Amino acid sequence: MAGATVRATEAPVPVAAQANVFRPYRMRIAQATDEAPGVRTFRLEFVDPGEGAAFSFRTGQFGLYSAFGAGESTFCIASPPTRQGYIECTFREMGRVTSALADCEVGDLIGFRGPYGNTFPIDHWKGKSLLFVAGGIALPPLRSVIWNCLDLRDLFRDVTVVYGARTVNDLVYKRELSEWGERKDMKLLVTVDPGGETPDWKGKIGFVPHVVEALAPPSENTVAVVCGPPIMIKLTLPVLSGLGFEKDAIYTTLENRMKCGLGKCGRCNTGRSYVCKDGPVYTLSELEELPAEY
Amino acid sequence: MSADFQLAEGSLDALFAAMTAAGRRIVGPRASDGRVEIGEVRSAGELARDGRHSVASAKVAAFPRVEKILSYRAEGRELAVEDPALPARPTVLFGLTPCEARGFGALSAILNWGTPDRFFNARLEQTTVVAIACTRSDEACFCTAVGGGPDHPGGSDLLLHPLTGGGYEVEVLTEKGRALVALAADRFQPPEGTARTAPAQVEAGFQMAEVTAKLPRRFDEPIWTEQSLRCLGCGACAYVCPTCACFDIQDEADARGGVRLRCWDSCAFRIFTLHASGHNPREKQGERWRQRLYHKFSYMPERLGVLGCVGCGKCSRACPVDMDLKEHLTEIAKGS
Numbered sequence: 001m002a003g004a005t006v007r008a009t010e011a012p013v014p015v016a017a018q019a020n021v022f023r024p025y026r027m028r029i030a031q032a033t034d035e036a037p038g039v040r041t042f043r044l045e046f047v048d049p050g051e052g053a054a055f056s057f058r059t060g061q062f063g064l065y066s067a068f069g070a071g072e073s074t075f076c077i078a079s080p081p082t083r084q085g086y087i088e089c090t091f092r093e094m095g096r097v098t099s100a101l102a103d104c105e106v107g108d109l110i111g112f113r114g115p116y117g118n119t120f121p122i123d124h125w126k127g128k129s130l131l132f133v134a135g136g137i138a139l140p141p142l143r144s145v146i147w148n149c150l151d152l153r154d155l156f157r158d159v160t161v162v163y164g165a166r167t168v169n170d171l172v173y174k175r176e177l178s179e180w181g182e183r184k185d186m187k188l189l190v191t192v193d194p195g196g197e198t199p200d201w202k203g204k205i206g207f208v209p210h211v212v213e214a215l216a217p218p219s220e221n222t223v224a225v226v227c228g229p230p231i232m233i234k235l236t237l238p239v240l241s242g243l244g245f246e247k248d249a250i251y252t253t254l255e256n257r258m259k260c261g262l263g264k265c266g267r268c269n270t271g272r273s274y275v276c277k278d279g280p281v282y283t284l285s286e287l288e289e290l291p292a293e294y
Numbered sequence: 295m296s297a298d299f300q301l302a303e304g305s306l307d308a309l310f311a312a313m314t315a316a317g318r319r320i321v322g323p324r325a326s327d328g329r330v331e332i333g334e335v336r337s338a339g340e341l342a343r344d345g346r347h348s349v350a351s352a353k354v355a356a357f358p359r360v361e362k363i364l365s366y367r368a369e370g371r372e373l374a375v376e377d378p379a380l381p382a383r384p385t386v387l388f389g390l391t392p393c394e395a396r397g398f399g400a401l402s403a404i405l406n407w408g409t410p411d412r413f414f415n416a417r418l419e420q421t422t423v424v425a426i427a428c429t430r431s432d433e434a435c436f437c438t439a440v441g442g443g444p445d446h447p448g449g450s451d452l453l454l455h456p457l458t459g460g461g462y463e464v465e466v467l468t469e470k471g472r473a474l475v476a477l478a479a480d481r482f483q484p485p486e487g488t489a490r491t492a493p494a495q496v497e498a499g500f501q502m503a504e505v506t507a508k509l510p511r512r513f514d515e516p517i518w519t520e521q522s523l524r525c526l527g528c529g530a531c532a533y534v535c536p537t538c539a540c541f542d543i544q545d546e547a548d549a550r551g552g553v554r555l556r557c558w559d560s561c562a563f564r565i566f567t568l569h570a571s572g573h574n575p576r577e578k579q580g581e582r583w584r585q586r587l588y589h590k591f592s593y594m595p596e597r598l599g600v601l602g603c604v605g606c607g608k609c610s611r612a613c614p615v616d617m618d619l620k621e622h623l624t625e626i627a628k629g630s
Contacts, residue, residue: 013410015380015410015412015415015416015419016380016416018410018411018412018415019409019412020363020364020377020412020413021409021410021411021412022363022364022543022554022556023364023375023377024364024375026373026375066545066554068366068368068373068545068547068552069545069547069548069552070545070547071543071544071545071554072543072545072554092570094570094571095570098570107371108371109371109372109373111375229571230573255569256567256569256575257566257567257568257569257570259541259542259543259559260541260543262407262408262409263407263408264404264405264407264411264539264541265540265541265542265543265559266404266539266540266541266559266561266566266589267540267559267561267566267567269585269589269593270575271588271593272592272593272596272597274597277408291513292575293567293575293576293581293585294575
């Protein structure tokens with residue numbers, strides 16, 4: 001289980017010197033990309049170059065993005081730490097904050113607090129094969145770790161990505177998907193749900209768990225990272241188990257509702273775990289120790 | 295338990311005047327439309343000292359219902375972000391029950407977990423807690439089951455023990471307490487050994503160790519649904535609780551700028567955990583009631599080393615459908 005038990009102690013620094021943990025960095029939107037209906041990606045640069053230089057994160061971590069006046073929303077950092085000078089986020093327009101963010105344009109300022117949470121332990125994956133399985137809008141958290149691993153490609157054996165969405169139109173990162181599809185040092189399978197294909201669709205047609213089953217990737221010395229809607233995860237896990245993947249070799253991320261990102265506001269608490277501190281990355285065996293409140 | 299000073303009943307007004315003259319805001323229990331509420335108290339006479347518990351808790355002094363955590367100003371396409379000023383007004387919480395005083399420890403454990411919470415800490419630093427030992431309890435009280443007691447010193451800077459003939463013996467527990475005594479030093483006399491009014495008898499009727507031992511294996515039992523069948527999900531329990539710290543963050547703004555606010559929240563609300571997709575990890579009220587209990591009596595002890603409850607019974611008194619925490623904990627302790 002991630003996260004050791006911590007005893008609360010008296011604050012070590014005088015109150016006046018304590019930082020405002022809710023104060024966001026000011027970020028300028030350097031690039032905005034429409035990925036799919038209602039789904040946008042922002043490339044964000046620090047307004048204060050000093051803050052940018054001091055900032056670092058690890059793959060899998062997330063942050064709170066704010067549209068000033070509307071509030072904050074939680075998304076992963078969708079870019080890899082191997083690409084420096086900016087961070088990227090991808091979000092779907094769903095509520096008040098994401099709608100306000102979607103209305104922003106290149107040059108506008110938004111807020112970012114983070115990085116928060118744990119990380120994909122890619123240092124422990126050296127020498128292993130990597131299988132990434134993603135569905136729909138859950139590719140962004142995997143995009144960070146996929147690019148991180150591709151940027152350090154020599155450290156890993158085979159890299160395989162299975163990605164599915166309901167329709168062709170709903171696939172995100174279309175340009176990167178074609179880039180990955182052309183690479184010789186990785187395998188990419190893109191699928192859409194039956195009925196979601198277009199006449200000229202050249203990828204797979206079928207649900208992600210079935211595509212994984214048909215692909216039958218070897219489990220030996222392989223790490224599987226699965227991220228997607230609950231139903232996709234639920235149906236993919238038994239497939240992976242059937243292929244021989246151990247529970248400690250399967251990773252996923254939880255996306256519980258959050259407000260603070262710091263273990264204080266209470267809402268991401270699931271069993272003894274706080275998704276914002278102990279997660280968002282969990283192995284299947286860690287997940288099975290938690291009540292199914294995610 | 296030992297007394298450092300004795301404070302005559304007739305000296306309270308002078309003490310209040312001295313505190314006010316020193317710029318201290320005095321907040322405590324006071325009668326309000328037949329209830330006892332926590333509010334500003336200008337004289338000792340305004341203080342409710344009949345042993346009744348206040349409806350809501352005094353946590354507002356360090357953790358207000360709504361507080362500014364950020365302000366921002368639009369300057370064309372640019373934006374200036376500012377930290378709100380730290381609260382500077384020293385406050386004396388006077389006449390709290392000892393259970394309320396202990397609540398600040400649990401609040402601090404939650405809000406300072408991992409990173410210090412400067413807003414809470416600044417308010418708490420400015421706050422001096424003067425508790426009065428309880429000589430009366432009611433059926434909702436169970437402080438003795440959660441490590442407290444009617445004259446427990448935890449969380450207090452000064453603890454006043456009522457004397458049979460009026461007035462108090464005073465225990466000085468911290469430097470802040472000492473500083474308060476110094477404001478009216480001539481009123482704090484050497485103790486004369488006068489008999490104290492007997493502290494309240496608080497019969498909890500269950501052992502907390504039984505509860506904490508049984509919670510991990512009772513998670514999937516129907517007891518949580520049964521106990522919460524009548525729960526309205528109104529969140530009153532959380533709002534009156536001295537240790538509930540869950541919060542929301544919301545913006546209030548116009549075109550020129552705005553503020554980011556931290557507001558009390560409650561795990562009883564459906565929206566508390568509702569995902570943007572519509573999926574809700576705790577969809578049923580029974581699941582949310584279970585979370586309330588497990589958070590306070592299982593997860594907090596394990597992760598933060600403190601119980602999330604001081605046994606004050608405010609939640610039970612405030613509950614519009616008479617859910618009684620003591621009764622429910624007793625049922626949990628009795629189970630297998």
